[in-house]
Amino acid sequence: MTVSVTDALAAAADAARLAPSVHNTQPWRWVVHGDRMELFAVPDRQLREQDPDGRLMVLSCGAALHHALVGLAAEGWTGRVERPAAEPLAVVYAEKHEPADPHTMQRMQLLRVRHTDRRAVSEEPVASEVRQALVDAARAHGAQLHVLDRDQVLQLAVMIEHSGAAEQQDERMRAETATWVGGARPEGTGVPDAAIPSELPLTTVAERDFGVAGTLSAGPGHDNAAAYAVLYGDGDEPMDWLAAGEALSELWLSATALGAAVLPLSSPVELDFSRQALRRMLGDVGYPYLVLRLGTSDPDHAGPPHTPRLPAEEVIEIAG
Numbered sequence: 001m002t003v004s005v006t007d008a009l010a011a012a013a014d015a016a017r018l019a020p021s022v023h024n025t026q027p028w029r030w031v032v033h034g035d036r037m038e039l040f041a042v043p044d045r046q047l048r049e050q051d052p053d054g055r056l057m058v059l060s061c062g063a064a065l066h067h068a069l070v071g072l073a074a075e076g077w078t079g080r081v082e083r084p085a086a087e088p089l090a091v092v093y094a095e096k097h098e099p100a101d102p103h104t105m106q107r108m109q110l111l112r113v114r115h116t117d118r119r120a121v122s123e124e125p126v127a128s129e130v131r132q133a134l135v136d137a138a139r140a141h142g143a144q145l146h147v148l149d150r151d152q153v154l155q156l157a158v159m160i161e162h163s164g165a166a167e168q169q170d171e172r173m174r175a176e177t178a179t180w181v182g183g184a185r186p187e188g189t190g191v192p193d194a195a196i197p198s199e200l201p202l203t204t205v206a207e208r209d210f211g212v213a214g215t216l217s218a219g220p221g222h223d224n225a226a227a228y229a230v231l232y233g234d235g236d237e238p239m240d241w242l243a244a245g246e247a248l249s250e251l252w253l254s255a256t257a258l259g260a261a262v263l264p265l266s267s268p269v270e271l272d273f274s275r276q277a278l279r280r281m282l283g284d285v286g287y288p289y290l291v292l293r294l295g296t297s298d299p300d301h302a303g304p305p306h307t308p309r310l311p312a313e314e315v316i317e318i319a320g
Protein backbone atom coordinates (compact mmCIF):
# COMPACT_ATOMS: atom_id res chain seq x y z
CA MET A 1 0.00 0.00 0.00
CA THR A 2 1.34 3.44 -0.93
CA VAL A 3 1.83 5.72 2.06
CA SER A 4 0.71 9.34 1.88
CA VAL A 5 3.15 12.08 0.91
CA THR A 6 3.04 13.49 4.43
CA ASP A 7 3.77 10.10 6.00
CA ALA A 8 6.62 9.51 3.56
CA LEU A 9 8.16 12.87 4.42
CA ALA A 10 7.79 12.21 8.15
CA ALA A 11 9.52 8.84 7.68
CA ALA A 12 12.30 10.56 5.74
CA ALA A 13 12.77 13.10 8.52
CA ASP A 14 12.93 10.20 10.96
CA ALA A 15 15.68 8.57 8.85
CA ALA A 16 17.58 11.86 9.05
CA ARG A 17 17.86 11.38 12.82
CA LEU A 18 20.56 8.79 12.05
CA ALA A 19 22.83 11.38 10.41
CA PRO A 20 26.28 12.15 11.83
CA SER A 21 26.85 15.55 13.45
CA VAL A 22 29.68 17.33 15.22
CA HIS A 23 29.84 16.00 18.80
CA ASN A 24 26.47 14.35 18.03
CA THR A 25 24.75 17.70 18.60
CA GLN A 26 22.03 16.91 16.01
CA PRO A 27 21.56 20.65 15.27
CA TRP A 28 18.56 20.31 12.94
CA ARG A 29 14.79 20.56 12.96
CA TRP A 30 12.25 19.45 10.35
CA VAL A 31 8.80 20.93 9.76
CA VAL A 32 6.53 18.79 7.56
CA HIS A 33 3.84 20.64 5.58
CA GLY A 34 1.74 18.23 3.51
CA ASP A 35 3.75 17.72 0.32
CA ARG A 36 6.99 19.32 1.54
CA MET A 37 9.23 19.59 4.55
CA GLU A 38 11.60 22.33 5.66
CA LEU A 39 15.02 21.92 7.24
CA PHE A 40 16.16 24.42 9.87
CA ALA A 41 19.38 24.71 11.83
CA VAL A 42 19.02 24.84 15.62
CA PRO A 43 21.47 27.40 17.05
CA ASP A 44 20.74 26.17 20.59
CA ARG A 45 22.72 23.04 19.65
CA GLN A 46 25.55 24.92 17.93
CA LEU A 47 29.08 24.73 19.36
CA ARG A 48 29.52 28.43 19.98
CA GLU A 49 33.20 28.21 20.92
CA GLN A 50 34.42 25.55 18.50
CA ASP A 51 32.09 26.49 15.64
CA PRO A 52 31.30 30.21 16.00
CA ASP A 53 30.45 30.70 12.32
CA GLY A 54 28.21 27.63 12.19
CA ARG A 55 30.21 25.78 9.53
CA LEU A 56 29.99 22.43 11.28
CA MET A 57 26.40 23.03 12.35
CA VAL A 58 25.28 23.60 8.75
CA LEU A 59 27.50 20.76 7.48
CA SER A 60 25.76 18.47 9.98
CA CYS A 61 22.39 19.68 8.65
CA GLY A 62 23.60 18.80 5.13
CA ALA A 63 24.27 15.23 6.27
CA ALA A 64 20.74 15.12 7.70
CA LEU A 65 19.34 16.43 4.39
CA HIS A 66 21.10 13.67 2.46
CA HIS A 67 19.87 11.06 4.94
CA ALA A 68 16.32 12.33 4.49
CA LEU A 69 16.56 12.00 0.71
CA VAL A 70 17.85 8.44 1.06
CA GLY A 71 14.94 7.67 3.39
CA LEU A 72 12.47 9.23 0.95
CA ALA A 73 13.84 7.14 -1.92
CA ALA A 74 13.45 4.02 0.21
CA GLU A 75 9.73 4.90 0.45
CA GLY A 76 9.62 5.03 -3.35
CA TRP A 77 9.47 8.82 -3.68
CA THR A 78 11.71 11.14 -5.67
CA GLY A 79 12.87 14.11 -3.64
CA ARG A 80 13.24 17.58 -5.14
CA VAL A 81 15.26 20.06 -3.07
CA GLU A 82 15.18 23.83 -3.02
CA ARG A 83 17.94 25.61 -1.14
CA PRO A 84 16.86 29.15 -0.24
CA ALA A 85 19.44 31.85 0.42
CA ALA A 86 18.23 32.08 4.04
CA GLU A 87 16.21 29.99 6.47
CA PRO A 88 15.01 27.35 5.97
CA LEU A 89 18.26 25.77 4.81
CA ALA A 90 16.37 23.48 2.45
CA VAL A 91 12.87 22.57 1.35
CA VAL A 92 12.24 18.98 0.26
CA TYR A 93 9.31 18.09 -2.00
CA ALA A 94 8.15 14.50 -2.49
CA GLU A 95 7.35 13.82 -6.12
CA LYS A 96 6.70 10.85 -8.44
CA HIS A 97 6.09 7.69 -6.49
CA GLU A 98 7.31 4.32 -7.79
CA PRO A 99 8.01 1.02 -6.04
CA ALA A 100 11.33 1.24 -4.22
CA ASP A 101 14.10 -0.74 -5.91
CA PRO A 102 16.67 -2.96 -4.13
CA HIS A 103 19.40 -0.32 -4.47
CA THR A 104 17.45 2.33 -2.56
CA MET A 105 16.52 -0.22 0.10
CA GLN A 106 20.19 -1.18 0.47
CA ARG A 107 21.16 2.46 0.93
CA MET A 108 18.58 2.78 3.68
CA GLN A 109 20.12 -0.22 5.40
CA LEU A 110 23.55 1.41 5.14
CA LEU A 111 22.16 4.42 7.02
CA ARG A 112 21.21 2.13 9.86
CA VAL A 113 24.61 0.43 10.16
CA ARG A 114 26.84 3.47 9.52
CA HIS A 115 28.57 4.69 12.68
CA THR A 116 31.63 6.55 13.93
CA ASP A 117 34.45 4.31 15.14
CA ARG A 118 37.33 5.94 17.02
CA ARG A 119 39.33 2.73 17.47
CA ALA A 120 42.56 2.02 15.62
CA VAL A 121 41.91 0.80 12.07
CA SER A 122 43.07 -2.58 10.76
CA GLU A 123 46.45 -3.12 9.11
CA GLU A 124 44.84 -3.52 5.70
CA PRO A 125 45.23 -0.33 3.61
CA VAL A 126 42.25 1.21 1.90
CA ALA A 127 42.28 -0.11 -1.67
CA SER A 128 42.86 2.42 -4.43
CA GLU A 129 39.50 1.63 -6.02
CA VAL A 130 37.78 2.33 -2.69
CA ARG A 131 39.55 5.70 -2.40
CA GLN A 132 38.44 6.56 -5.91
CA ALA A 133 34.87 5.57 -5.12
CA LEU A 134 34.89 7.99 -2.17
CA VAL A 135 36.36 10.76 -4.33
CA ASP A 136 33.61 10.14 -6.88
CA ALA A 137 30.92 10.12 -4.16
CA ALA A 138 32.03 13.53 -2.86
CA ARG A 139 32.23 14.94 -6.38
CA ALA A 140 28.66 13.82 -7.10
CA HIS A 141 27.52 16.38 -4.51
CA GLY A 142 29.73 19.24 -5.64
CA ALA A 143 32.61 18.71 -3.21
CA GLN A 144 36.15 17.42 -3.62
CA LEU A 145 38.09 14.87 -1.61
CA HIS A 146 41.87 15.25 -1.61
CA VAL A 147 43.74 12.21 -0.27
CA LEU A 148 46.94 13.38 1.43
CA ASP A 149 50.37 12.03 0.54
CA ARG A 150 52.80 10.95 3.26
CA ASP A 151 54.45 14.36 3.65
CA GLN A 152 51.05 16.04 3.88
CA VAL A 153 49.95 13.52 6.54
CA LEU A 154 52.95 14.53 8.64
CA GLN A 155 52.04 18.19 8.14
CA LEU A 156 48.48 17.37 9.20
CA ALA A 157 49.78 15.63 12.33
CA VAL A 158 51.65 18.76 13.39
CA MET A 159 48.66 20.94 12.52
CA ILE A 160 46.29 18.85 14.64
CA GLU A 161 48.77 18.78 17.50
CA HIS A 162 48.87 22.58 17.51
CA SER A 163 45.11 23.03 17.14
CA GLY A 164 44.45 20.45 19.85
CA ALA A 165 46.86 22.18 22.22
CA ALA A 166 45.24 25.55 21.52
CA GLU A 167 41.78 24.18 22.30
CA GLN A 168 43.01 22.45 25.46
CA GLN A 169 44.37 25.77 26.69
CA ASP A 170 41.06 27.53 26.07
CA GLU A 171 38.89 27.19 29.17
CA ARG A 172 35.65 27.97 27.31
CA MET A 173 36.36 25.36 24.64
CA ARG A 174 37.13 22.75 27.30
CA ALA A 175 33.91 23.57 29.10
CA GLU A 176 31.91 23.34 25.88
CA THR A 177 33.39 19.93 25.06
CA ALA A 178 32.58 18.70 28.57
CA THR A 179 28.94 19.66 28.01
CA TRP A 180 28.63 17.33 25.02
CA VAL A 181 31.04 14.50 25.82
CA GLY A 182 31.18 11.70 28.36
CA GLY A 183 28.73 9.82 30.55
CA ALA A 184 25.68 7.86 29.42
CA ARG A 185 24.02 10.79 27.55
CA PRO A 186 20.41 9.93 28.53
CA GLU A 187 19.18 13.21 26.99
CA GLY A 188 19.84 11.76 23.51
CA THR A 189 22.71 13.96 22.32
CA GLY A 190 26.49 14.03 22.70
CA VAL A 191 29.19 11.39 22.66
CA PRO A 192 28.81 8.74 25.39
CA ASP A 193 31.61 6.88 27.17
CA ALA A 194 30.85 3.78 25.07
CA ALA A 195 32.01 5.62 21.92
CA ILE A 196 35.19 7.09 23.46
CA PRO A 197 38.41 5.05 23.69
CA SER A 198 39.62 4.27 27.19
CA GLU A 199 42.99 5.55 26.02
CA LEU A 200 43.97 7.40 22.87
CA PRO A 201 44.89 4.98 20.05
CA LEU A 202 48.47 4.95 18.74
CA THR A 203 48.28 7.19 15.70
CA THR A 204 50.50 9.40 13.57
CA VAL A 205 47.65 11.92 13.40
CA ALA A 206 46.22 12.35 16.87
CA GLU A 207 42.54 11.83 17.51
CA ARG A 208 40.70 14.48 19.46
CA ASP A 209 41.39 14.32 23.19
CA PHE A 210 37.94 14.77 24.71
CA GLY A 211 39.44 15.10 28.18
CA VAL A 212 37.62 12.00 29.44
CA ALA A 213 38.43 8.31 29.37
CA GLY A 214 35.66 6.27 27.82
CA THR A 215 34.95 2.55 27.97
CA LEU A 216 35.76 1.65 24.34
CA SER A 217 38.88 -0.44 23.80
CA ALA A 218 41.26 1.55 21.59
CA GLY A 219 42.32 -1.60 19.78
CA PRO A 220 45.80 -2.83 18.94
CA GLY A 221 48.14 -1.50 16.32
CA HIS A 222 48.89 1.86 14.80
CA ASP A 223 47.34 3.93 12.02
CA ASN A 224 50.08 3.11 9.51
CA ALA A 225 47.46 1.70 7.13
CA ALA A 226 45.10 4.67 7.49
CA ALA A 227 44.68 7.28 4.78
CA TYR A 228 43.81 10.89 5.49
CA ALA A 229 41.82 13.18 3.24
CA VAL A 230 40.46 16.72 3.18
CA LEU A 231 36.87 17.35 2.11
CA TYR A 232 36.79 20.76 0.43
CA GLY A 233 34.94 22.88 -2.10
CA ASP A 234 34.94 26.08 -4.10
CA GLY A 235 32.98 28.25 -1.65
CA ASP A 236 32.87 29.10 2.04
CA GLU A 237 29.25 30.11 2.51
CA PRO A 238 26.35 28.31 4.26
CA MET A 239 25.10 26.70 1.04
CA ASP A 240 28.62 25.34 0.46
CA TRP A 241 28.71 23.91 3.99
CA LEU A 242 25.29 22.33 3.46
CA ALA A 243 26.48 20.68 0.24
CA ALA A 244 29.62 19.49 2.04
CA GLY A 245 27.41 17.69 4.56
CA GLU A 246 25.53 16.00 1.73
CA ALA A 247 28.85 14.94 0.18
CA LEU A 248 30.07 13.61 3.54
CA SER A 249 26.92 11.53 3.96
CA GLU A 250 27.18 10.14 0.42
CA LEU A 251 30.83 9.15 0.71
CA TRP A 252 30.23 7.66 4.16
CA LEU A 253 27.47 5.46 2.77
CA SER A 254 29.81 4.40 -0.04
CA ALA A 255 32.55 3.66 2.47
CA THR A 256 30.19 1.57 4.60
CA ALA A 257 29.12 -0.44 1.56
CA LEU A 258 32.78 -1.07 0.66
CA GLY A 259 33.93 -2.06 4.16
CA ALA A 260 35.83 1.16 4.82
CA ALA A 261 35.74 3.16 8.05
CA VAL A 262 35.41 6.96 8.16
CA LEU A 263 36.39 9.11 11.14
CA PRO A 264 35.78 12.87 10.81
CA LEU A 265 38.43 15.09 12.38
CA SER A 266 36.98 18.56 12.83
CA SER A 267 39.59 20.23 15.04
CA PRO A 268 41.70 21.51 12.08
CA VAL A 269 38.73 23.51 10.71
CA GLU A 270 37.62 24.91 14.06
CA LEU A 271 40.47 27.42 14.38
CA ASP A 272 41.34 30.07 11.82
CA PHE A 273 45.09 29.35 11.76
CA SER A 274 44.73 25.62 11.13
CA ARG A 275 41.91 26.10 8.61
CA GLN A 276 44.13 28.49 6.65
CA ALA A 277 47.02 26.02 6.87
CA LEU A 278 44.76 23.33 5.42
CA ARG A 279 43.82 25.66 2.60
CA ARG A 280 47.50 26.24 1.80
CA MET A 281 47.96 22.47 1.76
CA LEU A 282 45.29 22.38 -0.94
CA GLY A 283 47.25 24.94 -2.95
CA ASP A 284 44.64 27.62 -2.16
CA VAL A 285 42.30 26.04 -4.71
CA GLY A 286 39.42 25.49 -2.29
CA TYR A 287 38.03 25.86 1.20
CA PRO A 288 38.45 22.94 3.64
CA TYR A 289 35.35 21.68 5.38
CA LEU A 290 36.58 18.60 7.25
CA VAL A 291 39.48 16.17 7.58
CA LEU A 292 38.68 12.46 7.32
CA ARG A 293 40.60 9.40 8.45
CA LEU A 294 39.93 6.49 6.11
CA GLY A 295 40.66 2.92 7.09
CA THR A 296 39.57 -0.66 6.55
CA SER A 297 37.02 -1.96 9.01
CA ASP A 298 37.82 -5.08 11.00
CA PRO A 299 35.21 -7.64 9.86
CA ASP A 300 35.52 -9.54 13.14
CA HIS A 301 34.45 -6.60 15.30
CA ALA A 302 31.23 -4.64 14.86
CA GLY A 303 32.65 -1.61 16.63
CA PRO A 304 31.05 0.62 19.26
CA PRO A 305 27.30 1.01 19.66
CA HIS A 306 25.51 3.82 17.88
CA THR A 307 25.46 7.15 19.64
CA PRO A 308 22.10 8.20 21.11
CA ARG A 309 19.53 10.19 19.18
CA LEU A 310 16.98 12.81 20.18
CA PRO A 311 13.36 11.62 20.21
CA ALA A 312 11.53 12.24 16.94
CA GLU A 313 9.14 14.72 18.54
CA GLU A 314 12.07 16.99 19.43
CA VAL A 315 13.36 17.28 15.86
CA ILE A 316 10.23 16.74 13.69
CA GLU A 317 7.12 18.90 13.65
CA ILE A 318 4.08 17.84 11.61
CA ALA A 319 2.45 21.13 10.67
CA GLY A 320 -0.24 19.59 8.45
